[in-house]
Amino acid sequence: MQPLIAKRFRFFIRISAFLLKEMLEIMRQPLLLLTLVAGPFLILLFFGIGYRNDARALRTIFVLDDNDSAVAKKLDEYAKTLGPQLIFAGKTTDLTEAQDRLRQGEVDLVAQLPNNIYNTILNNQQAVFHLFHNEVDPFQVDYINVFARVYINEVNRRVLRLLTSEGQIDLSQAQDTIDAAKESADSLSKLLQRCAETLAEAGRGAECDSNTAMEYTQDLSQKTDELSQIIEQDLRFEEALQREFGDGESTPDAAEDEITLRQIRDRLQSLERFADDIDQYEAQLETLTKLDTDLDGLEARMQDFLNIDPNILVSPFRSEVSSIATVQYKVNDFFAPAVIVLLLQHLILTFAALSMVRERQLG
Amino acid sequence: MEAPTNDQLVVNAQALTKSFGTVKVVQNVNFELTRGQILGLIGPSGSGKTTTVRMLVGIYEPTVGHIRVLGSRPAKFTPRIRERIGYMPQQFALYPELTVWENMNFAASIYGMTVRREKRLAELLDFVDLGPHKKKLARNLSGGMKRRLSLAATLVHNPELLFLDEPTAGIDPILRRRFWDHFKMLQQQGCTLFVTTQYVGEAAYCDNVGVMANGQLLMVESPDGLRRRAFGGEVVDMVTKERLLFKDLQQLSKLSFVQEPVTRLNDEGTGLRLVVNRASTAMPALLEWCKSEYITMVSIEEYLPPFDDVFVELVKNAATDS
Numbered sequence: 001m002q003p004l005i006a007k008r009f010r011f012f013i014r015i016s017a018f019l020l021k022e023m024l025e026i027m028r029q030p031l032l033l034l035t036l037v038a039g040p041f042l043i044l045l046f047f048g049i050g051y052r053n054d055a056r057a058l059r060t061i062f063v064l065d066d067n068d069s070a071v072a073k074k075l076d077e078y079a080k081t082l083g084p085q086l087i088f089a090g091k092t093t094d095l096t097e098a099q100d101r102l103r104q105g106e107v108d109l110v111a112q113l114p115n116n117i118y119n120t121i122l123n124n125q126q127a128v129f130h131l132f133h134n135e136v137d138p139f140q141v142d143y144i145n146v147f148a149r150v151y152i153n154e155v156n157r158r159v160l161r162l163l164t165s166e167g168q169i170d171l172s173q174a175q176d177t178i179d180a181a182k183e184s185a186d187s188l189s190k191l192l193q194r195c196a197e198t199l200a201e202a203g204r205g206a207e208c209d210s211n212t213a214m215e216y217t218q219d220l221s222q223k224t225d226e227l228s229q230i231i232e233q234d235l236r237f238e239e240a241l242q243r244e245f246g247d248g249e250s251t252p253d254a255a256e257d258e259i260t261l262r263q264i265r266d267r268l269q270s271l272e273r274f275a276d277d278i279d280q281y282e283a284q285l286e287t288l289t290k291l292d293t294d295l296d297g298l299e300a301r302m303q304d305f306l307n308i309d310p311n312i313l314v315s316p317f318r319s320e321v322s323s324i325a326t327v328q329y330k331v332n333d334f335f336a337p338a339v340i341v342l343l344l345q346h347l348i349l350t351f352a353a354l355s356m357v358r359e360r361q362l363g
Numbered sequence: 364m365e366a367p368t369n370d371q372l373v374v375n376a377q378a379l380t381k382s383f384g385t386v387k388v389v390q391n392v393n394f395e396l397t398r399g400q401i402l403g404l405i406g407p408s409g410s411g412k413t414t415t416v417r418m419l420v421g422i423y424e425p426t427v428g429h430i431r432v433l434g435s436r437p438a439k440f441t442p443r444i445r446e447r448i449g450y451m452p453q454q455f456a457l458y459p460e461l462t463v464w465e466n467m468n469f470a471a472s473i474y475g476m477t478v479r480r481e482k483r484l485a486e487l488l489d490f491v492d493l494g495p496h497k498k499k500l501a502r503n504l505s506g507g508m509k510r511r512l513s514l515a516a517t518l519v520h521n522p523e524l525l526f527l528d529e530p531t532a533g534i535d536p537i538l539r540r541r542f543w544d545h546f547k548m549l550q551q552q553g554c555t556l557f558v559t560t561q562y563v564g565e566a567a568y569c570d571n572v573g574v575m576a577n578g579q580l581l582m583v584e585s586p587d588g589l590r591r592r593a594f595g596g597e598v599v600d601m602v603t604k605e606r607l608l609f610k611d612l613q614q615l616s617k618l619s620f621v622q623e624p625v626t627r628l629n630d631e632g633t634g635l636r637l638v639v640n641r642a643s644t645a646m647p648a649l650l651e652w653c654k655s656e657y658i659t660m661v662s663i664e665e666y667l668p669p670f671d672d673v674f675v676e677l678v679k680n681a682a683t684d685s
Binding site for chain 1: 454455456457458460461465468469472473475478500
């Protein structure tokens with residue numbers, strides 16, 4: 001026999017000879033390389049070319065009852081600003097026509113707006129948007145379901161925003177009332193000052209226009225009542241906001257507003273009581289000064305509330321995501337190694353199977 | 364003749380039978396192969412030669428019977444035993460996409476040869492006349508060249524026991540003769556060979572020859588023994604000057620050492636072919652007879668029938684017997 005290498009090395013020699021043989025055989029069969037090696041990579045390449053990392057935009061046509069309704073007018077504004085995934089493809093009153101266009105692939109989605117939205121809501125029911133699609137891919141169907149939820153939430157949010165900003169407008173009207181109240185207080189203050197000067201010059205027994213003073217006082221009282229009504233809802237809103245998200249230590253602004261209004265009413269009552277008492281003019285002037293301060297405070301806190309963007313009142317929260325990982329990968333970079341390993345595994349198994357079959361055939 | 368001892372017995376097959384489904388391909392084959400022998404197995408296509416070889420190397424398990432090769436059951440061969448055996452299959456079992464040299468290298472690696480093998484591989488390729496073709500891909504070789512490559516790969520690790528399944532198929536006669544010269548040389552170096560062949564003439568190169576037909580081993584004999592069994596004895600050709608008459612033929616047939624029938628060799632009636640017990644003793648006796656009958660003998664010699672004729676006779680006899 002020819003000299004053989006030591007037993008422990010024979011295993012490695014055999015394995016390396018076998019691997020070399022397999023490699024040479026594979027490399028010399030270009031068709032095999034093309035189908036088994038290049039083929040899967042080509043398929044992967046085509047898959048990668050077709051893969052989209054961003055959300056698909058849907059061409060949407062809207063169907064409504066009346067092209068001239070207020071809803072139709074709102075639709076133009078909303079549809080073009082709702083988000084990049086919705087492409088406004090027009091509006092129509094004909095549902096059948098819209099669905100035909102959907103079947104032909106001219107649009108991706110048909111959105112039928114609800115009728116009589118106002119009456120529906122007043123009847124304690126939700127107004128329903130019907131969305132029609134022509135997808136059979138379950139993933140696309142799920143996408144459209146999510147799309148519908150996201151965009152209806154956005155519409156709801158915009159409606160709430162609108163109502164909130166209307167509330168803020170009401171509140172801005174309180175500013176006029178405060179101004180009027182302050183004017184009355186100022187006028188009363190000037191009247192009382194004149195009375196005090198007259199009294200100082202003429203001594204006791206001099207007459208002051210107490211009727212006019214009373215009128216100013218009553219006007220103040222009336223303005224205070226109006227103010228109280230106007231800011232009542234906002235007081236409740238503020239109370240709720242502070243109850244849910246306040247720190248629990250400082251006095252809520254809403255409570256302070258309530259206290260301020262009570263103080264204003266108390267001061268007005270004291271002005272009414274001392275209206276005929278000329279000796280109390282100084283005390284009254286002092287009361288008026290405090291009342292003016294109260295009105296300023298009220299005005300300042302209302303202005304703070306008016307300065308809050310309605311978007312924040314409707315959506316007080318947003319998220320920001322940060323990663324503490326030291327590296328960030330794109331989707332392709334992250335999954336590429338696993339896909340390559342999978343492909344290699346496929347190749348190894350295929351070639352091993354081919355080799356076994358060939359060896360068997362050769363006997 | 365002494366029975367071979369266990370040390371000398373390299374292959375021992377008893378009652379070997381192989382069936383594929385209901386078809387019996389090999390039936391009740393019995394033979395022994397001793398160390399240093401060449402045993403040839405001859406027979407037509409489909410007679411069961413390849414199946415027998417495959418059982419001997421462990422590719423097939425026998426349906427009935429048992430085999431011992433180098434003291435071990437072929438199905439339980441260890442790598443160590445396989446390293447002592449060389450097997451050349453009937454089909455080309457090397458790799459078409461590798462070159463001649465790469466195939467040889469691969470075979471050498473599988474048998475665990477050292478890396479310093481270049482000289483050995485080159486010698487073998489020269490022996491099979493494939494030296495100039497070592498860079499050719501195996502799939503571009505002719506059928507005969509593939510057989511030669513296959514043989515070279517079988518011999519690469521210089522095994523002590525060789526199973527060669529039709530090693531000379533598709534080889535030209537000159538190269539075929541060279542192969543047998545090499546086999547003889549291997550035998551002198553102590554190698555034992557088991558060779559199957561369709562060329563019945565190659566039986567002359569073997570120490571013992573097994574004749575297979577229809578899955579059965581008809582006999583195992585030496586080449587001379589085969590001739591004797593085919594014709595019932597040894598054959599002598601005799602040529603006389605005078606024409607031999609019918610009564611002469613009758614007299615000859617009655618001689619004790621002559622087997623019937625006596626056949627004429629030519630139309631002139633001067634040539635005869637006789638089957639005798641032993642040619643060496645029969646020829647002088649025939650010379651004496653001619654002298655006693657006043658017949659002038661021109662020539663007398665032992666006739667060695669070609670193995671093709673031997674084989675045909677043997678198969679015919681076997682068919683008649685069965």
